Amino acid sequence: MEIKPIPVDASRKPKAPAGLAGSLPGPEALPGAWQSITVSSSTADVSEDNELLERSFQELVRCYRHSSVGGRCLGIVHQMNTPLQVLSFQLDLLEQKAQEELGLLTASLLADTDRLVTLNHHRQAKFSQLRRELTRLQGISRSLVLQGVHEDAQERFPLDLNQLCRQELELYQADAFFKHQVTGEFHFQDGLPLFSGHYIDFSQSFRNLIDNSLEAMAGTNRRQLTVVTACQNRRIMLRIGDTGVGIPPGDLPLLFQPFFTTKQTPGGDRAGLGLFMVRRLLTPYQAEIRVDSDSGGAWVTVTFPLA
Numbered sequence: 001m002e003i004k005p006i007p008v009d010a011s012r013k014p015k016a017p018a019g020l021a022g023s024l025p026g027p028e029a030l031p032g033a034w035q036s037i038t039v040s041s042s043t044a045d046v047s048e049d050n051e052l053l054e055r056s057f058q059e060l061v062r063c064y065r066h067s068s069v070g071g072r073c074l075g076i077v078h079q080m081n082t083p084l085q086v087l088s089f090q091l092d093l094l095e096q097k098a099q100e101e102l103g104l105l106t107a108s109l110l111a112d113t114d115r116l117v118t119l120n121h122h123r124q125a126k127f128s129q130l131r132r133e134l135t136r137l138q139g140i141s142r143s144l145v146l147q148g149v150h151e152d153a154q155e156r157f158p159l160d161l162n163q164l165c166r167q168e169l170e171l172y173q174a175d176a177f178f179k180h181q182v183t184g185e186f187h188f189q190d191g192l193p194l195f196s197g198h199y200i201d202f203s204q205s206f207r208n209l210i211d212n213s214l215e216a217m218a219g220t221n222r223r224q225l226t227v228v229t230a231c232q233n234r235r236i237m238l239r240i241g242d243t244g245v246g247i248p249p250g251d252l253p254l255l256f257q258p259f260f261t262t263k264q265t266p267g268g269d270r271a272g273l274g275l276f277m278v279r280r281l282l283t284p285y286q287a288e289i290r291v292d293s294d295s296g297g298a299w300v301t302v303t304f305p306l307a
Contacts, residue, residue, distance in 0.1 A: 025187060025226050026239055027292040027299045034292045037252040041279050041287040041304075060273075061280055075174040079140055083133045090133075094126050140170070158194040159202060161229050161236060168206050169227070178214060178225075187228045195236060196307050201281040208274040209240045209300050216244025216298065231306075238302045247293040255291060278302075 027034050101119045165188065172178045210225070217223040226241040247255070258276045279289060287304040 024230055024237075024239070025185070025228050026241065026301065027294075032294040032296060034294050035247070035249040035252055036290060036292045037255065038288060038290040039256055039279060041282045041285065041289065057280065061277070075171040076140055079171065079174050080137060083137050086133050087130060090126050090130055094123065097122055097126075156196040156198060159197050159199060160192065160194055161202070161238060162188040162192050164199065164202055165206060165227060165229060165238075168203055168210070172210065175214070177218070182214065182217065182223045182225050185224060185226045187226075187230075189230045192229055192231050192236070193306060195304075197285060201285075205278045205281050205302070206238070206240075208278050209302075212274050212300075213240055213242035213244060213298075216242050216246075218244075220244055234306045235303050236306060239299060241297060241299040243297040246295045246298055247291070249293075252291065252293065256289075 023029070027036075097119055101116065101123075104116055104119075165186075169184070169186070213225055217225070220243060222243045224241075224243045226239075228237070228239040228241075230237045230239075255275050256279050258273060275289075275291075279287075282289070282302065282304065285304040287302055290301045290303075292299045292301070
């Protein structure tokens, strides 16, 4: 099958997505010799003339969705380790203080009242800390349950893009590079309308874009990840920016081709399917994907209409 090259927009000032404010963080507000590419995820891009190839694509989408579960569960396990250790340590302290309090009460119900009050306050403070850690665990569990419910669902559900982004970013706390070496700047528009879709389509697309940004910043001194959500004129926008090495202009037309990757590793572990899968997963939502890049980083802007 012949793959037609996608034209590249060579412009210093990319225009803001149609109907969206240009004051949001993004390439429009930054100086630089930006090179841009925009693709549509409409069904018109599907190769309907090759039934076998299209069936392969559909199978790849299905397998790619389910393969993400293992990595996500690993992140959840890592996320649970620290709260559980905190719970264990704090429970040990509570038991120790309870023994001290019991000793005072056994000696005399009226003696050393100030000490009893201090112990009581200490216990209450520890209970509050335990509650915070338990709430955190419950939030992770709810996120897992939510993703599991949507994993095999055939029908669409109302989705909150802000909530989805926050949940996915929370799971990235298991990534030492993200947690300790990357600065995050997040702009989530309040009151973002719900939209109908499959959770895994957007969560996996989001993770693919974040993974690309983190990999692009691995060898740079300044590492800032920006995530923006917005909605205007009944179009929802997700924008992710990084301060990585950027994308060579000659590679822009190839970004959405399957198995193309700019990240060469000795183990060959880069499949080159990230942006390709983003485009395929968002095909049912009529999404438009724009990539702006210069030598100081890249921005990916995804917009799609509300149903």
